[in-house]
Amino acid sequence: MNGRRGLVLWFLLPSLLVLAGVVAYPFVFNLWISLTNWNMFHFQHPQFQGLGHFAKIARMIGEPFARPLSQWPAAFAGNEFYRIFGKTFAWTAVNLVFHFTLGLGAALLLNRKLPARGLYRALLILPWAMPQYISALTWRGMFNTEYGVINQLLAKVGAAPIPWFSSEFWAFMAPTITNIWLGFPFIMVIALGGLQSIPQELYEAARIDGAGPVRRFFHITLPMLKPVLLPALVLGTIWTFNNLNVIWLVTDQGLPADKTHILVTYVYKAAFFYYRYGYAAAFSVFIFLVLMFIVRGYDRVAKQEVY
Amino acid sequence: MNSRRRVAKAWEMVWVHALVWLLVLFAVFPVLQVIGISLRPGDKLYSTKLELVPPHATLAAYRIMLTEKPFFHWLGNSLLVSLATALIGVALASLGGFALSRGRFRGRGGVLQGILMTQMFPATMLLLPLYLLMRKLHLVDTLGGVVIAYVATALPFCIWTMKGYYDTIPAALNEAALIDGCTPLSAFMRVTLPLSAPALVITALFSFMTGWSEFMVARVLLASQDLMTLPLGLESLFTTYQTEWANYAAGSLLVCIPVVALFLALNKFLISGLTLGSVKG
Numbered sequence: 001m002n003g004r005r006g007l008v009l010w011f012l013l014p015s016l017l018v019l020a021g022v023v024a025y026p027f028v029f030n031l032w033i034s035l036t037n038w039n040m041f042h043f044q045h046p047q048f049q050g051l052g053h054f055a056k057i058a059r060m061i062g063e064p065f066a067r068p069l070s071q072w073p074a075a076f077a078g079n080e081f082y083r084i085f086g087k088t089f090a091w092t093a094v095n096l097v098f099h100f101t102l103g104l105g106a107a108l109l110l111n112r113k114l115p116a117r118g119l120y121r122a123l124l125i126l127p128w129a130m131p132q133y134i135s136a137l138t139w140r141g142m143f144n145t146e147y148g149v150i151n152q153l154l155a156k157v158g159a160a161p162i163p164w165f166s167s168e169f170w171a172f173m174a175p176t177i178t179n180i181w182l183g184f185p186f187i188m189v190i191a192l193g194g195l196q197s198i199p200q201e202l203y204e205a206a207r208i209d210g211a212g213p214v215r216r217f218f219h220i221t222l223p224m225l226k227p228v229l230l231p232a233l234v235l236g237t238i239w240t241f242n243n244l245n246v247i248w249l250v251t252d253q254g255l256p257a258d259k260t261h262i263l264v265t266y267v268y269k270a271a272f273f274y275y276r277y278g279y280a281a282a283f284s285v286f287i288f289l290v291l292m293f294i295v296r297g298y299d300r301v302a303k304q305e306v307y
Numbered sequence: 308m309n310s311r312r313r314v315a316k317a318w319e320m321v322w323v324h325a326l327v328w329l330l331v332l333f334a335v336f337p338v339l340q341v342i343g344i345s346l347r348p349g350d351k352l353y354s355t356k357l358e359l360v361p362p363h364a365t366l367a368a369y370r371i372m373l374t375e376k377p378f379f380h381w382l383g384n385s386l387l388v389s390l391a392t393a394l395i396g397v398a399l400a401s402l403g404g405f406a407l408s409r410g411r412f413r414g415r416g417g418v419l420q421g422i423l424m425t426q427m428f429p430a431t432m433l434l435l436p437l438y439l440l441m442r443k444l445h446l447v448d449t450l451g452g453v454v455i456a457y458v459a460t461a462l463p464f465c466i467w468t469m470k471g472y473y474d475t476i477p478a479a480l481n482e483a484a485l486i487d488g489c490t491p492l493s494a495f496m497r498v499t500l501p502l503s504a505p506a507l508v509i510t511a512l513f514s515f516m517t518g519w520s521e522f523m524v525a526r527v528l529l530a531s532q533d534l535m536t537l538p539l540g541l542e543s544l545f546t547t548y549q550t551e552w553a554n555y556a557a558g559s560l561l562v563c564i565p566v567v568a569l570f571l572a573l574n575k576f577l578i579s580g581l582t583l584g585s586v587k588g
Contacts (some may be wrong), residue, residue, distance in 0.1 A: 006412035007491050012418070015403035015462055022459030023425045026436035030428075033436070102330065109327050122571050124332045126338055129570040131520030133538060134559045138337050141344070141552075149340060183331065193578045231471075235464075238426045264429045271432065284432040291427040 034281035039274075042200065053282030057081075088262040091176065091247075092240045098180040099236060100229070103187025108221075109254035110188075111195045121192075136249035139178040143250070165255040172260055175250040179243065187232060194228040195221070230302055234295055241291060244268055263287050338563075345369070345556035368557035381540035388450055388536055389518030392457040396465055396514030397507060399458065404469025404506075405495060409478060419470075422463045429553075430460070434527050435443055441528060448530045456524045461517040465510040468581060472506030473499065505580030508573050516563065537562050 001181040034053055038046035064082065076082045110121055127135065142148045143164040164170050198221065206216050223276035244264045251260045254269065261269070264287065271280035339359055346364040372378050407419060435455060438447065446452030476499060484494035500507070522538040529539065541558050544551045570577070 010400040011410060011495075012406035012410070015399045015466060016418070018399065018455065018459050019422070019425060019462060021440070022437060022456055023428075023433065025440060026433035027428055029436035030432055041559070072472065106330050106443060109323055110328075115578045118574070120327055120331055122574060124334050125570055125574065125577070126334050126567065130338070130563050131516075131538065131559075131566070133520065133522050134341075134541075135337065136565065137555075138341050138559070142337060142340060181337070185334070189577050190581055193581055196578065224344045231467075234423070235426070237421075242427070242429055244431055246431070258581070264431070267429055268431050271435070277435065281432060284429045284491070288424075288428045292424070295423070296426070 005145055030281045031285065033277055034285055036278045038277040038281075039279070040276075043275065049278070053279050054285075056284055057281070057282060076135060084261050084263060087172065087260075088241060091262050092237060095179050095240045096233070096236055099183040099187050100233075101179065101250045102184040104191050104225075104229075106184065106188040107191035108217075109214070110192060124188060125185050127181050127183075127287055128132050129191075132182065132245050133249060135182055136175075136178060136246050139174070139181070140250045140252065143174045165251065167257065168259045169253050171255055175247045175260070177241070178247045178250050182246065183236070183240070187229075187236070190228055190232050191225060198224045226302075230298070234298055237294060237298075238291055241294075242287070263290075309561065321417045341556045341559055345553055345560055347553050348544050349481045357546070368553040371554055372561060376540070376544075378540070378559075378561070379537075381535050381537045384450065384534060385519060385537040388453055388457065389515045391450075391454045392461065392518035393511045393515040395454065396461050396517075397511050400462060400469045400509060401463035401500065401503070402511050403462075405473055405499065407466065407470045408473035410453075410480070422466055425463050431523065433524065437524075438527055447528055450529075450534060450536065452528050453525055453536075454518070457518045457521060458474070458514070460521070460524070461514040465513055468509055469503070469506050470514075472503050472580060505576040507580075508576040509580040512569060512573055512577075515540045515569070519562075528551060 018060060021294075033046075035048055035050060036046040037049045037052070060079070060081040064072055064079050067075045106124055110117055110124075114120070142150050143167075145151055145164055148164070151164075154161060154276045162170055164174050202220050202224075203216055206220055211219065236257075242264050243262075247260060247262055248254070248264050249269065253273075254261050254265060258269070263283070267280045267287065270276045270283065341562065343359050343361060345368050346366070347361045348363045348365050348367065407415060441447045441452045441456075444452075446455065480502070481494050481499050484498045489497065518536075520538065522542070524543075525536050525539050529535065535543070537558075541555060541562065544555045544558065
């Protein structure tokens with residue numbers, strides 16, 4: 001018995017070694033960087049400086065609270081940290097809501113007896129199959145204010161062109177639309193798999209008891225899908241929260257004038273454009289902690305082990 | 308009564324189709340755009356026309372990509388990297404997932420949480436330390452170094468998928484093989500693994516996709532022209548002076564075709580194999 005237990009651990013060892021080398025070691029190294037003054041001016045010989053960067057982040061977070069209550073709305077709105085923080089949450093929430101409604105909707109439609117169902121399913125998977133950087137650059141072209149197909153279609157129906165990359169609101173919408181497009185097929189596939197394993201007898205029994213389609217959905221479909229959708233929600237939250245590519249590529253590094261940043265793109269710019277490695281490292285530790293907190297929250301709410 | 312039901316049924320079909328077509332249009336539209344751009348003649352790249360097939364459509368961009376650019380060289384590198392990633396990814400994830408599904412050891416919950424936590428840290432910030440580590444191991448500017456990084460990128464999700472699938476297979480099957488005298492390893496290989504085909508296919512597909520589409524890591528770790536993978540090659544078409552849009556679009560489609568074909572061929576497995584958790588019927 002002991003031998004078998006040992007064998008199972010051997011099975012796990014290669015994976016753990018790879019993850020230790022490529023993820024855990026850089027993570028610890030990153031913790032060290034966050035305690036140094038590594039930046040453009042101390043590039044060759046970064047020095048240990050302790051929790052300075054974390055103190056700076058804490059000051060940024062605390063700044064509006066130091067003002068009198070009446071000034072809070074203006075203070076929060078004017079604070080760069082809260083703008084980026086708020087945008088990250090808005091970005092994550094809007095994306096997830098659409099991923100789940102479109103993905104679940106598509107799965108429910110395709111779970112019916114439909115002619116050419118296989119073809120529809122194949123076409124709906126396309127956004128997922130295309131490499132992400134290609135899709136992001138394609139969408140950026142489509143959002144082009146002058147030549148992009150979206151504004152041209154709007155012109156066809158007589159609508160005013162949308163200033164995609166010069167207005168803060170639209171510059172946020174452009175990557176959001178792109179990412180909704182990118183992400184819904186994943187949820188669709190997961191939901192389809194879940195739907196197919198729900199026993200039909202449950203629906204028949206509910207029908208005999210007089211439950212309509214809406215009640216059947218909320219009392220059978222959704223609860224039965226919970227075990228598959230909950231992990232997808234957790235992964236989706238993490239992936240969307242930390243999605244660098246789409247915002248970076250679609251808004252061309254944060255157009256207009258660095259107004260379209262979420263936490264990860266902000267960190268990326270700080271590290272690789274302004275060479276503030278120490279600061280960026282500290283900030284990414286903060287992002288990590290925020291995500292840990294959110295996932296813990298899901299755990300509580302769902303009362304189910306997520307992992 | 309009967310005819311009223313039939314009318315209701317027909318209406319239902321109408322709106323179901325309308326919704327499906329709307330979604331399909333949304334999904335396919337950008338792809339059609341890329342096809343359109345790839346067919347444009349070089350001097351008409353900024354067209355304000357909306358036709359899908361542009362006037363004076365030409366396959367010149369495809370010819371240029373396939374004959375004048377080192378496309379097949381990039382393709383070779385990408386294939387090598389992606390296949391190696393898929394192979395190693397499947398081997399590690401199928402074993403690791405099994406340990407986490409069947410093993411009852413201390414720290415199992417911790418490992419599962421740790422695997423999820425690897426996704427929470429902004430991956431780009433790991434690039435710099437990773438580069439320094441790879442340099443120490445003399446893996447910078449080698450395809451091997453890139454493969455190791457990709458395996459680690461794909462592994463957490465793959466282990467999760469495998470573990471979720473193993474959870475749905477009755478453990479008794481494996482136990483029976485053990486009682487019949489199989490060694491634990493051969494019981495795993497002969498009984499559990501064949502039953503897990505759908506999840507193995509997903510794992511292979513994901514690992515392959517990671518290698519095929521990844522850009523950032525390759526950009527940091529690879530310097531030689533000779534080692535460029537397809538994403539790097541496509542990026543090289545964006546030069547400071549002009550962007551070869553038609554070539555880029557044609558190249559993009561050529562890059563997409565193999566993965567899309569793979570996705571469609573494995574469509575069936577995709578739905579049955581992706582068990583992040585299991586529905587207990």
